[in-house]
Amino acid sequence: MEKGTGRPAPTVLEGSQALADDLDAIYRIDRLRRLSAQTRLLLLEMIYRAGSGHVGSSLSCADIISVLKFDQMDWQASRPRTESDVFVLSKGHAVPAWYAALIVDGEVDPTYVSALRRIDSPFQGHPDRCRFDLVDVSTGALGQGLSVALGRAEAKRLKRQDTWVYCIVGDGEMQEGQIWEAVMYAGIRAVANLIVFIDYNKSQSDGPLKDVLPLDGLTEKLGSFLWHVQEIDGHSHAEIRNAVIRAKENRHQPSVIIAHTRKGYLGDDRILLDGAHSGTLSAQDFEEAVRYLGGLV
């Protein structure tokens, strides 16, 4: 069985490796389409039951998290992350997407869907590893997760361990000064086992990013800090997956993948709550979203 496909590896005839690779990619992308829809369904159910939560931000990074959790990361609840890949959600407010992916992947019991933001629950409103060790790093106040990811990547280099540290930061989060301290360090020290996604959903708490403080020239800025930069459609599973594969091929630089996303993204023609940062889900919004996503699962 190949990791992530849920089916036996395709039989390879002599000379048809490229075709087999294509088929494998098609199987994986099809599977990711279904699993990401399930992830969206669960995260919406969690937030709806909790009565609050960051719907738009969780939905914008749901495809990135799906590709990482279901296809690219070597990450299982049963294995210590000191020996495998690490996942850091620096934009901690999007954590319902991670909780949902854990349930979809069978790492956590589905009954926890009603645990989000409840008192004494492991599913805190922002990731808290003292209460739930299936979040690798506690985050919430923005700007800090990338530095911790960097420390973990340095530790893995010191151990000569062939594993990866993944980190998702928000676009608004790029306004934090600490992010640039970490960016400067990782580039100049060539911390090449670090793969960072910027969830570029172009919106933050007070409104559109362009009205608050734009991030123009991000590709050039990060390139000048000696990072390997890719820019992709953050809702295309194929593009996300290919970008991770290319990032892993670069053994000389840290990688950043600028993923253009949309806040509240359900599917090609569906944006929930008009892309609000943390709006309240009405029963009607929720039911319509469930009907729509149900058609994708």
Place this chain on the structure above:
Amino acid sequence: MKATRDWFGEALVEVAERYDDVVVVNCDLGSATKTHGFKKSFPERFYECGIAEANSIGVAAGLAQEGYRPFVASFGHFLSGKYLEIFQSVGLNDSGVVLVGTHAGLAIGKDGPTQMGLRDLALMRTIHNMRILHPADGIETRAMLYYIVENRCPIYLRLCRQPQREIHDPGYRFRFGWPDVVREGERIVLFTMGGMVEVLLDALDELSEHGIDPTIVNVSSLPVDRAAIARLARQHSYAFVVEDHFIKGGLADEIARIILDMEEKVRLGVWGVADYGQAGSPADLYERYQLNAHGVASRVREFLVTRN
């Protein structure tokens, strides 16, 4: 006579030879915080982050999560200034980071209040899983280094710049949270820590001239054992706290809280720095703020006179 930061630098190399998980994250203050000896011996375990304390603390938290014991050294004033990063990346992650805050108190002298570690204890006391260590001499510094590498909790190690003499016997054993009685007297107990232990010992002659024979307690780690402090307070009618720190939020508040909760009545006085501090030679500052031997002797006498 040597500063605890110097003893720290030497002891760090010593423990790093035995514990290969010890790493250092530096913030461009290796010569001032004495981590350069470590860098020379173990360059592959030395991470220079530059003048970027927030990132340094995060990097250290990540290294700790992977099983290393990282020491992040900077002036205590700068390090504790990154409170939100310490609260979340260290505290809320329960990351075994050792924050080494040097230049405690007024002793940095002429550089003034933007460099003085005068409110670091107040901030670190609010991090629930943080253990605070503040050695009084070289023997205690070395003992604390061994405690640190044998435990994995978040630590704030507060160190002094001014030279201090050894006050402990070489056989001294450090026990976390346990108040260390360095001199036994009667009627009044003086609680203090770090560089002030020596100052109180130096004040004994003047106090003795006025018939004051105090017990002196080195409270070198926080949170301190409440029962042990209460027992010491109970054995004396008067308790007085002296600290090279803002009066607000530091050792005085820790002791006061314990005494408030006691059933017996103990009269409590406190002395420390009551403003932002200022530039001046260390000797002038300790005289001006009444934190040299004569100054603290005067404050203790005044306390006993006014509370009698």
